[in-house]
Amino acid sequence: MRVVVVGIGAVGGTIAAALSLAGVEVAGIARGAQLAAIRANGLHLRTPDGAHFAHFPCYADPAEAGLRPDDLVVLTVKSQDSAAALAQLRAAGMTDQPLFCAQNGVANEALAARVLPNVHGMTVMLPADYTTPGEVITYGGPRWGIFDLGRWPSGTDQADAALAEALNRANFAAFPSGEVMQSKYGKLLLNLHNIVDAAIGRGALFKKIQPLLTAEGEAVLRAAGIAWQDVGIDDPRRESLMRFAKVTGANRAGSSTLQSFARGAGSVETDFLNGEIVMLGAQHGVPTPVNGWFCRLADRMLREGIAPGAIDPTEVERALGL
Numbered sequence: 482m483r484v485v486v487v488g489i490g491a492v493g494g495t496i497a498a499a500l501s502l503a504g505v506e507v508a509g510i511a512r513g514a515q516l517a518a519i520r521a522n523g524l525h526l527r528t529p530d531g532a533h534f535a536h537f538p539c540y541a542d543p544a545e546a547g548l549r550p551d552d553l554v555v556l557t558v559k560s561q562d563s564a565a566a567l568a569q570l571r572a573a574g575m576t577d578q579p580l581f582c583a584q585n586g587v588a589n590e591a592l593a594a595r596v597l598p599n600v601h602g603m604t605v606m607l608p609a610d611y612t613t614p615g616e617v618i619t620y621g622g623p624r625w626g627i628f629d630l631g632r633w634p635s636g637t638d639q640a641d642a643a644l645a646e647a648l649n650r651a652n653f654a655a656f657p658s659g660e661v662m663q664s665k666y667g668k669l670l671l672n673l674h675n676i677v678d679a680a681i682g683r684g685a686l687f688k689k690i691q692p693l694l695t696a697e698g699e700a701v702l703r704a705a706g707i708a709w710q711d712v713g714i715d716d717p718r719r720e721s722l723m724r725f726a727k728v729t730g731a732n733r734a735g736s737s738t739l740q741s742f743a744r745g746a747g748s749v750e751t752d753f754l755n756g757e758i759v760m761l762g763a764q765h766g767v768p769t770p771v772n773g774w775f776c777r778l779a780d781r782m783l784r785e786g787i788a789p790g791a792i793d794p795t796e797v798e799r800a801l802g803l
């Protein structure tokens with residue numbers, strides 16, 4: 482078994498490096514400065530329990546990696562990049578190898594299922610940074626991250642068991658789940674705050690805005706008849722398996738959305754996070770003004786090149802009538 486990780490950023494880099502350090506055969510798919518840095522020196526993985534250097538083959542395209550029948554493919558690009566990555570996998574000859582969508586949001590599995598027959602969801606609880614090519618940082622400890630994984634739309638199979646076993650050996654805590662999308666919807670509710678963090682800075686107005694975003698999200702999921710599982714800090718697995726921990730010489734950059742702005746990535750995932758709630762609200766007749774406002778704000782920040790944290794909190798308070 483080989484694990485092909487598509488998108489060696491914060492999450493994909495941590496997963497690929499950890500698996501490789503645990504002796505699992507890994508191939509990474511990366512691009513730009515990250516690809517060049519890994520090819521030159523390997524990937525530096527910084528964690529609460531120290532720094533590690535992982536060396537695994539890294540390619541610009543899955544076709545270069547030469548997909549094999551026994552590969553497990555883990556997709557770790559941002560949701561807005563999934564369609565292009567799936568097209569590359571298809572062009573590389575991917576057929577019925579299992580594809581694990583280790584991504585936030587709930588849209589990737591359905592997108593993948595249009596072109597591939599063996600799609601799995603993977604909920605990612607893994608606070609990780611990618612700000613410097615050649616380096617990723619995870620702040621989770623004692624395990625570096627927690628995952629739920631299972632077949633889309635439901636069920637589990639041998640591939641879930643095999644990947645979970647490999648991840649558990651690589652200092653993660655992985656749980657096969659017959660209802661993985663329930664935990665992905667629970668995670669989606671947590672990620673509605675990513676854009677707030679990116680717009681006005683970490684923690685600012687959290688107590689005022691987070692309940693509004695969550696209430697809209699929960700109302701929409703109830704109206705749509707979608708069940709969700711809490712994977713936030715009240716998830717009992719968190720306390721024993723993965724708490725936010727200090728990494729020597731590093732400070733958490735911020736949410737994955739903030740990191741996209743900070744790296745000047747040119748796109749963010751908000752339309753697949755808050756936008757999912759807005760879309761479901763429109764389908765089920767539930768108003769979602771706060772999530773809608775933040776989708777428009779993300780779009781404005783991208784178009785006007787506004788830096789993360791540069792939105793004045795009073796503008797947000799005024800616009801939302803707080």
Ligand SMILES: NC(=O)C1=CN([C@@H]2O[C@H](COP(=O)(O)OP(=O)(O)OC[C@H]3O[C@@H](n4cnc5c(N)ncnc54)[C@H](OP(=O)(O)O)[C@@H]3O)[C@@H](O)[C@H]2O)C=CC1
Nearest residue numbers: 488490491492511512557558562584585605608609611737
């Ligand atoms: N970071 C975090 O703490 C967490 C993130 N998540 C979720 O995990 C997923 C991944 O997020 P994250 O790791 O932060 O994202 P990153 O942007 O850090 O990593 C994604 C990487 O994939 C690269 N990429 C995109 N498309 C391709 C392609 N076609 N071929 C090769 N490389 C490609 C990107 O390159 P480029 O930089 O050039 O765009 C980037 O380096 C998202 O859904 C996110 O919401 C979930 C939990 C925590």
Ligand SMILES: CC(C)(CO)C(=O)C(=O)O
Nearest residue numbers: 607608671735736737738
């Ligand atoms: C870790 C968490 C919940 C928030 O930082 C996240 O999922 C993200 O950054 O996308």
